[in-house]
Amino acid sequence: MNRKHDNLISSESFEAVFSRYILQQHKKHTCFAREDYVRMMGEYWDEKQEIDFIQKILDDSNGQLKMYGSAQEIYQNLVLYRTFSQSHWFFKDHVFDGYYIEPDVNLSLKNEYVIHKTNIFVMLQTIIARDFPKWESTILRFILSTFLKSEEILAAHVEFVKFNETDFLNMRAEINRLLAVDHRKEEFKKLEEKMSKISYSEYRKMFESLPGIEWKQAHLVRLDIIVKSLYDQKPKNAETMSFLYHTTKATIDCFKMFMNSKPEWFLPNSENKNPLYAVRLFQDGNRRFVMKAEFFRVLNSLPSTKEPIVYKDKPDRLDTMMYEDLVLNYRARIPEIEVGLTDDWKFL
Known part of the structure; x- marks a missing residue:
């Protein structure tokens, strides 16, 4: 999991990710919550620098954050936690902080x-x-x-x-x-x-x-x-x-x-002459599923859709639909939509 210099994380982005990762009641034990904390700006960290800083957070918490694991374990979990498309929007990163994910296809x-x-x-x-x-x-x-x-x-x-x-x-x-x-x-x-x-x-x-x-x-x-x-x-x-x-x-x-x-x-699909309508297919072992809100948003955008289906996730919850149920209920519409699984393709 050794990251190269193309996806370093900024000190500001790290703080945003880490603050979302730990539970609300534990945030008071981090250095970020102290009044005398001096926010680091404009630094970009590689794997070692990030792990070292996590260790400082753990040391500073007087054992209050030990349930999250070692610095190495927290680092590995944070990389998994923040590695998804549009993560910078989710964590509200600064516009001038670089992307810290790999370009998935x-x-x-x-x-x-x-x-x-x-x-x-x-x-x-x-x-x-x-x-x-x-x-x-x-x-x-x-x-x-x-x-x-x-x-x-x-x-x-x-x-x-x-x-x-x-x-x-x-x-x-x-x-x-x-x-x-x-x-x-x-x-x-x-x-x-x-x-x-x-x-x-x-x-x-x-x-x-x-x-x-x-x-x-x-x-x-x-x-x-x-x-x-x-x-x-x-x-x-x-x-x-x-x-x-x-x-x-x-x-x-x-x-x-x-x-x-x-x-x-x-440009958004609405401004394209021949847009591609696609939805992500996630896999967990033998289980394959799509995000409900994402699927219905794509379905509603199809030119052939006459009656849009109104669907919205509940706060702090993302509902899913098993692929088998999608095929059973929307078999006639599937040919109009690309269903994509994450692949191990890498840009060299």
Whole structure:
């Protein structure tokens, strides 16, 4: 379960997940509940760092949290607990915190691969994280995460598109081509020369003016902190400053080009000419089931549905329907819907 640097979790996201994971009556025993707690901001943790911090929480609780297990066990449970599509919406993560899940792809019962639209954004982040070590740079992670989540407009939807790995491999190749910076090129030399003389406010404005991001005040405050720490490095490294700006801008440009070429992948089904209607099929041993609310939402969105079925989960409860019951009661409608099981496909 060793995580690579492409799905690190931010300190803020960890706090949100951990606070939802433990029972309400136990929250008072965590460091987060203390008045003198200084919230860590802008840190990204790998597996070891996360386990170390969990151990600090356990030590600080004076044994009040020992029923949750060891730091290693809690870490493993937290990874399982938070690893699902749209988890960042559920935990109300900041828009500038990166995705910390793997991009899952589902295999439908028709033997076709489909992908949750939210996971397309995770896939885009994964491409950068796997191919560019500078992803570990706070400024690159911060701005690209903000851009991707600003573009993600399907928070209330569980929608899929058919997945073609070739599309992503082609985009990955194009990103690599665009980001292959030749420091000897005249254009980059000019940018580097500009960076060596630029003022802090001008440098910050370059990042703030990147297209495709709607900055909110809280984001600008964080941007100011990150850019200033980069600008104030001694000695000033114009090459690094140039590289990070070039990489960030080129990546956003490439993402936007890809999104414009595949609008059906990013827009809600209601705005697509040929939408894919799909529902997730979960499996627990020999039991297979769907989420009732999700199934009826998809069923009601079908053009052939004349009388929508009103269904809503009760608070803090998700009702399910066994697949056998779905087939028995909705056999005639199933051909119109892709039913997808989680598959072990991985994006390399």
